[in-house]
Amino acid sequence: MKVNVLGTLVDNITREQAKSTFFAFLSSGKTNTIYTPNAEICMEAYQNSTFREVLNRGTLVIPDGQGVVLASRILKTPVKEKVGGFKLTLSIFESNQKVSCYLLGSKPGVTDKAVKIINEKYKNITICGHRNGYFSEKDIPGIIDDINQSHAQFLMVGLGAPKQEIFIDQHQDQINCAVIMGVGGSIDVIAGEVKKTPDIFVKLSLEWFHRLITQPKRLKRMLKIPVFLLICLKKRIFQQNY
Numbered sequence: 001m002k003v004n005v006l007g008t009l010v011d012n013i014t015r016e017q018a019k020s021t022f023f024a025f026l027s028s029g030k031t032n033t034i035y036t037p038n039a040e041i042c043m044e045a046y047q048n049s050t051f052r053e054v055l056n057r058g059t060l061v062i063p064d065g066q067g068v069v070l071a072s073r074i075l076k077t078p079v080k081e082k083v084g085g086f087k088l089t090l091s092i093f094e095s096n097q098k099v100s101c102y103l104l105g106s107k108p109g110v111t112d113k114a115v116k117i118i119n120e121k122y123k124n125i126t127i128c129g130h131r132n133g134y135f136s137e138k139d140i141p142g143i144i145d146d147i148n149q150s151h152a153q154f155l156m157v158g159l160g161a162p163k164q165e166i167f168i169d170q171h172q173d174q175i176n177c178a179v180i181m182g183v184g185g186s187i188d189v190i191a192g193e194v195k196k197t198p199d200i201f202v203k204l205s206l207e208w209f210h211r212l213i214t215q216p217k218r219l220k221r222m223l224k225i226p227v228f229l230l231i232c233l234k235k236r237i238f239q240q241n242y
């Protein structure tokens with residue numbers, strides 16, 4: 001079942017269900033897309049209908065953050081829980097099931113570092129190709145050929161939002177992977193370039209605060225979150241249709 005968070009249709013599932021959906025996708029015989037909008041991304045989708053339509057074409061769209069969970073509660077259509085994209089990826093890596101992956105995204109050098117770490121840490125995961133995320137339009141056909149020749153089941157696209165979702169939406173028909181997922185800065189976190197949120201911040205629902213203090217350049221983007229929640233509140237009070 002989908003929950004409408006100011007126009008973005010988010011799947012109302014648990015973390016466990018998201019993980020089993022991922023493995024069901026692997027044997028579905030078709031290409032499935034996974035998007036992981038947080039409140040900043042939902043706000044962007046609220047303001048940009050083209051991006052909103054892209055997200056709404058996703059096969060699985062998970063509520064990646066307490067901001068989205070809170071928004072769904074304010075709108076009186078609460079989702080079950082937060083389903084973090086990075087945590088979902090880790091749970092796949094830690095599942096002991098064999099998965100072949102292609103990593104697309106992050107800065108040159110950082111992608112290589114992430115591949116090395118995954119190879120060392122997760123014996124069930126085969127990285128059959130990778131490429132940094134800095135390329136131009138003319139490179140795209142070659143990148144798609146490389147992905148298809150790698151025969152990866154799982155393509156992780158870490159170009160940041162909305163670039164990665166637009167890339168996935170435009171090219172999914174040419175890509176022969178069972179799952180294509182927008183992973184944001186996950187490749188940076190795996191490589192150790194960006195700090196993983198400490199558990200205490202997660203427990204207190206203060207991941208946004210940890211992000212802000214470790215990456216202060218995000219302030220402008222993050223200021224959208226309270227505005228987003230206020231719009232939800234206004235919609236609840238006045239029962240407006242958006």
Ligand code: UDP
Nearest residue numbers: 105106107133134158159160161184185188
């Ligand atoms: N990135 C990339 N190509 C680009 C722009 C960004 O590969 O043209 C990468 C960047 O190096 C970083 C990720 O995309 O690894 C963006 O991470 P961020 O945490 O900002 O993701 P978001 O919060 O936007 O999902």
